[in-house]
Each structure stands twice: as C-alpha cells, then as structure tokens.
Amino acid sequence: MSDGQLQQSVVVPSGGEAANKTIRDAVIRLAGNSQDGIQAIGGFLARLAGRTDKDVMTYMTIPATISGGPSIYQVRLGTGEVLSAGDEADVLVAFYQHSYREHLGTLREGGILLYDSDQVKPNPDDKRFLAVGISITSSTIEAIGGTARDKGKNMFVLGVLARMFDLDVPKLEGMLRGYYGGKGEDVIRNVLLAFNAGYAYNIQRWVHTYSFERTTGAGGLKKIVTDGNQAIAYGALAGGVRFGAAYPITPWSSIMEILRAELPKYGGIFVQAEDEIAAVAMACGASYAGHTALTGTSGPGVSLKSEAIGWAVMAEIPLVIIDVQRGGPATGLPTNVEQSDLNIARYGSHGDAPRIVIAPCSVEDCFYTTIEAVKLAREYSCPVIVLSDQALATRVEAWEMPVMADAMQDITPRFEPRGPGFKPYENTPDGVARHAPPGTPMIDGKYPIVTGLEHDEYGHPANRPSNHSLMVAKRRRKLKLLEGKLAKPELHGPPAGDVLLIGWGSTRGPVQEAVDRAQAAGEKVSAVHLRYLSPMQPGIKEIMDSFKHIFVVELNDEGLYGYGQLAGILRASYCDPRIRGINKTDGLPFKVREILDVMHQKLQQPNIIVAE
C-alpha cells in the first residue's frame, strides 16, 4: 500500500499538521466513473450543507451510455448565496488517469489535487497544484475487507473530505445511516467502515483543513435539498395536478418516475404513454375532463407534441407541458444543457398559436414555477410550457422549506349546471374560454363540442373569415391581459449603467455573479432576468434604454446574425439593434468568466450589427 505522496512541498506547521483556514466557499470536483457513486458523495455534501445553513449548488454530468463511463460531480459549498457551481475547482478528486487528464484543467492554480495513487500517475513536473496521492482503492479494500473489492471508494473519499472541510460528522453519519439503513446491516457497516477510514486518513498531514465562515442572521430556516426535477415533481403535486402522462426521455424521466410513485397516494394517476403524442393527447383529454393535467418531455418530445399543443391553444384547454431542455436538434446531446427550445416553446405549432412560456431560474424556482404553470393554465385556459433544462434538472440545491398552506392549490373541477345560452368561447373582453367539462348538465339541453376546427362562440365549427379573425384575436388577447398583470422583471445591480446583461432560465446565477464581479472591478454592469418568455414582462424597454450596451446571455447558437433565440425575440419586439448575444453551445452551463470574456471582447466591437 502506498502512502500519501507529496508531489510538491507544502508548508506544514512545525506541529506536523497544517493549519485550519476559514473560507467563504469551496468548489469540489469529483471525477470518476458513473458506477463509483460519486454522485452519492456530492449528494451527501449537498444535503449536509442544507442542514447546516450553508448554501450549496452542484453541477453534474452523467454519461449518455447505459452503464459506466466518465462522470463528474461538482459541489460548491458556501456561506452566503451561492449563485453558480463555480468556474474553477478548489479541490479536484481524480479517481482514474482519465479523470486526472480530462479535469486537471478545471482546477485553479494553487488548488488541491487529491488523486487515487493506486490508479493515477500524475505528471511530477506539474507544479501548478498541490498534488496529494491517496491510496483510495487499496485503503477502501483494506477498511472493508472481505470481498468488497473497491465498492465504497466514494464513502472513503467522503470521509477524507469531511476531515478536510471540518464537516459535521455526527450529522453526516446520521444521513448515511438514514440513506443506507434500509439496505441491510452489512451495507451500512461497510459504508461506515469506509467513511471512518477516510476520516482517519489524516489528510491534515498534507493539506490545510478548512472551516466555513459562520453564517449570521437568518439561520435556522429549515431547508430541503433536491434537484430541479424533484422540485418540478413536487411542484406539480402542490399545484393540484392529479393526472399526468408522458413518455420516458432524458433528462425528463425522473419527474415522471416520481409522479408515478407519488400520485396514487394523492388519488392520482400517471400514465406511461406509448409515445410522446399519446402522452400529450391523454393530458389534453384529462384536462378537457376537468382535471388540469401535465405532460413533460425534452426537446425531441416537444417537436412531437407540437400539433397537440396547437389543439389545446385552439380549443383553449388548460395544459402544463414541462420541457427539460437538452442539446438539439434531433437526438442531439441527451445529457447536456442547452436553452435552444425557446423558439419551439413559443411558436412550435402550425398556425398562430399563442401560449404561455415560463422558465424557472433555480431549483427552488422549479417548484414554484410548476405551481404557477398550473394556475396560469387554468386562469387563461391555455397551454403553459415550463422551460427547465438539463443543468437545472440535475443540479442539487438547498432551498427553504415551502409554507404548505401557501403552496398547495385546490383545482377541483366544477360540474355545476351551465346555461341557458352557454357559450364556452364567448368573445368577452378578457378573451378567456370558460368550459363546461363533461358531466356538466346543460340547462337548455344544448351540449358543447370542443374542437380543433375554428369555431364560433358556441364551439360550432365556423370558417367564416370574420370569425377566424375574431377568434385569433381572442386567443391573443388573453395573453395580452396576462402581460398587463405581470410585474417588471427582476433587476440585479443599479437601474442604469454601461452594460445590461439579459438572461433567462438557469443562467441567472452565473449572470448575476458576472455582474457582481464586474461591479467589483468598477464596471457599470447590471443584469435583468426574464422569467416570463411568452408573454414577456412589461418595462423591458425602459430598462434597456438606461444602458449603452445590451447583451442577451443564453445557451444557444448566436445564429446567422450574431444573436440567439431570446435576443431575436427582443430585437423583433423592441426594434433595438443594440441587442447582441453572448452565446455558447458546448453543452455545459455558463462559467462566470466565459460571460465576462465575451462581453469584454464584444464591447471592443462596433455596437450595431447589421446583416450583410
């Protein structure tokens, strides 16, 4: 068994142990293979942070292959608000040579490389980092004994990190017992043996140990730790959804798995449909029948569902569609993030088919956005698309326990008799249809038909030109009504300055952190976050007018003319040629540095881009 190898000298105090340093936050990147359970390490660190008033954000890539393959999990733990998963790692744990090779570039200079000396041969000439070899594999086997092989390496590493970051060991042990307790005495015994061996490894002989700053003020609020997909599933339950249908697709599937298990307890049903089209059709059927329903998917499924979404627009049926975006087009990048479904979300049906599109900006927001989507679908009797993405889906955050009394929605269908002269599509000022679901007795004995054909106020097919204009306007008008009710978008930084960054969805954290960094460097940069993408919030033009330069930061292609999907919509809506894009399509979330680099580079270029 090889012992800790120091690749580079480090100043160790005379007492033989490095000192303890107090830090605000730490970025730990774990790189291994997917079967090593590194996601479990990250998950425990995240949950521990949630329990100790530390903020946390994680970032994970999972291989698209069925089993095995390189996988990473990055955890950023800190006191105060953690906005992004961190550009560079302070600590890299490399389980294999390939992990070392692929991820060394993510470690900041002066950072700590912990590598498995049984597996990794680092470059001895690379003096940029503090490299500490730990015999992770053999130590784990030694600790557990028997035929354990190297299963449990993750728990060993968790023990090392617990020592290094002065983590609350009793709490951590409690969580391990809670999580593995159900899997039998043997399992929990091995888990604790590996964990304790890692903790006892005396990592402090080679590196500093760290403590996080104590939080002051707010503390004590109960936090829950989930990923974005869990938050959406629980949001659906809180929102009152009792029927859903979907087809499995990465990275959406875990939402339907949760709902399939949970809904029966609430008296609900989740159907695994034969295909994406059937799923949205079933959801349309349940919604028509009075139970506002949910379907969900990722990009390829949205393409398939587009016709039915158009039907729900035409028939004015409430419907919630969750789109957990991944890289496209076609099968694209199933396990990577992209924000390239904005256009299909807004426009993806034939004909003029206005619908509501909203995008959550954090894991917590996934919960509340889903509740709001149900509410808006019912209030405006139309489809609502929630644009989450792969990064949000797999990211783990600690967020405040919701107040149940406020979160829970009652969406009981109403079957009281209607009429006489009932007009589901009455051309009212608000333009919103008012359906009588099946089961509703009609006082005058005239029963309504809900149709995808253009119809008159009674729902009868009517292709008169004047009627079509009237009804198209009616369906548009109700979104205009919603627009008028929306609050102005959230501004981060002063309301005027040199540069305005506009973001939507999961990029809010890195965008705001970019603003903070730029302001700290004396630059007059602010950011505005758009939560509603159809209709859009009022006041955007006024905000833009208070800045010299405008950049829309989004994870999609800059297009033929140098701006992405939201930027195109903003340019079309506000005729402002100053709007430019900060885009990227590498399938990974924005790093703060990437935003600032492109911003600085583009600020050197002419302000107005004109198509040639």
Add this chain to the structure above:
Amino acid sequence: MTPTLTDLKPVTDPTAPARAPYTKKELVADLPTWCPGCGDFSVLSIYFKLMEKRQIPHERIVSVAGIGCSSRFPYFVNAHGVHFLHGRALAFATGVSLTRPDLHVFVFSGDGDAFSIGGNHLDHAARKNIHMTCVIMDNNVYGLTKKQTSPTSPLGFKSKTDPTGAIDQPINPMKKLIAAGATFIARTHSQLPNHVAEMMEKAMNHEGFSVIECLSECTEFYAGAFDSAVPRKGGLFNQVPADHNVTDELSAYKLAMAAFPGYFGVFYQVDRPSKNALEAGLINAARTKANNATPTELLQKTLDRLT
C-alpha cells in the same frame, strides 16, 4: 383540496337521483354533413336508439373523435363531445376515461384514423384495456380528402394515390385487434342495422376496451364495396358460428383469416381487469397505506424527508 380521481361515482351509480327519461330527439344535434347513402348514418341512428334505450344520464355521455368523415360524429350528437387530432382520439379518450369513472366514453373513428395515423394508439388502448367503446367505421377509402388509398383498401383498388391500383397489403383489422390484446372485438356491417345495434350494446356492456369494426360504405368514392355481405344485394352475411368460443384467441384469429367479406359478430371477448380498475386499485392501496392523508400532509411528509 383537489379531490382524488376515484371520488367521482361511476356511471352506474345506484344512488343517483331518478330523472325524467330523455328521447333520442334530444340527442340529435347538427344535421349530419355526410353524403346521401353514407354508411355512417346508420351507426348514428343506432347510437341514438341505444342511448335512448339505456338512458345514460345525458351529461355523462362523451363522444370523442379524430379526423375523417366518421370523426364528424360528435357534432351530430347532442352530448359532451370532442373533435381532436387525426389519429389521436383514443389517446385523448384515455385521458378522459381514466380520470372520469362517472362518464361513458365513446370513440368514433375511421380506417385512416384508427389503422393508419393512429395505429399505435389502437394497439395500446387495446392492450391497456382502457374502459371505453370504440366504433371504427371502415369504408376502405379516404373519403374526406376525396379518394385516396386507405390502410384497408384491397389490393388493386384504384384511387387518386394509386391510379393503377393499390399495391400495399391491406391491414386485417380483426387480426390486428386480437394481436393487440383488445378484450372485446366485434365486426358488423352498417347495412344490417339490427346487427350493428346488437354489437354496440354488447360492446357497451363490456368492462374494458370494446372495439367494433363496422363496414360502412362510402357511396361517393367506393360504392358497393361491401355489397358481397348484404343479402338483399345478393351477398352472404356470414355470422360468427354459434359454436365459436369467444374466449379462444386462436379460433378468433382463424375467423379473421376468412376471405372477404368474412364473418360478422363477436370474434373475441375476455374478462381482464381494465387499466381503470387497476389504477383505482393502486390508488386505494396507496391511500390506505398513507392513512388517507390530505395532500398537504402527504407533501409535507415527503419534503420533511429531504431536509
């Protein structure tokens, strides 16, 4: 709080208050836009008679359709109805049926809707045994779009998309339905109204997915297509033999193999729990295990575990 899906009482709720009976006159809505002589008229008038006979509370009838001549059906019935997308009526009706045990759901479809664009949904509605009655009015041609080949058009049939005659092997609806696992499968002919009525009533009485293929002539684009089964036109109306065992899949398959016009009657019928019943079972078990907790209590408990 939002109720459970099992709170609604089934159609056959004996505690429902008695009400004045309705006549088929009250069930008539718009004048059908079908061509004179269309076979679909027959299905519609039999449907009216059947509803009148059964007296399902008026508001609890739902007719769902996709696209095609047959799928205009809901407009002609004065009841809650839906005109959905081409081929997707069965999936839509699945959403209605599973969430509303208090309704009787009918799907009206055609050969294009059910066997072509919606073929996948037919298979899965059948295997999942979704409780509803599906009537497929099969005219062996695309009529609404004015004479193109349908998935049941016989080989050699000349249409605008097969000017020299159809070359693609047609679907055998009965074989498809047996293979898919439908639990009630019948075949009838619109020109023999008593037989249609008998099949529809049997289908309605079936718990689960009941499906009828009704040969329904398109007088405009495929006149005389089914005359060979009409006795008054010199044809032979072969009823399913009296000794046929409807629970025997292989025998049903053999009946389906018969040359056109084939047999008419119930090919196959078995008792298998519907998805509706199975889902209700899951709900009841989960609710009991959770001590019938309220949604708020349930979610709070779940989130507490995530702290």
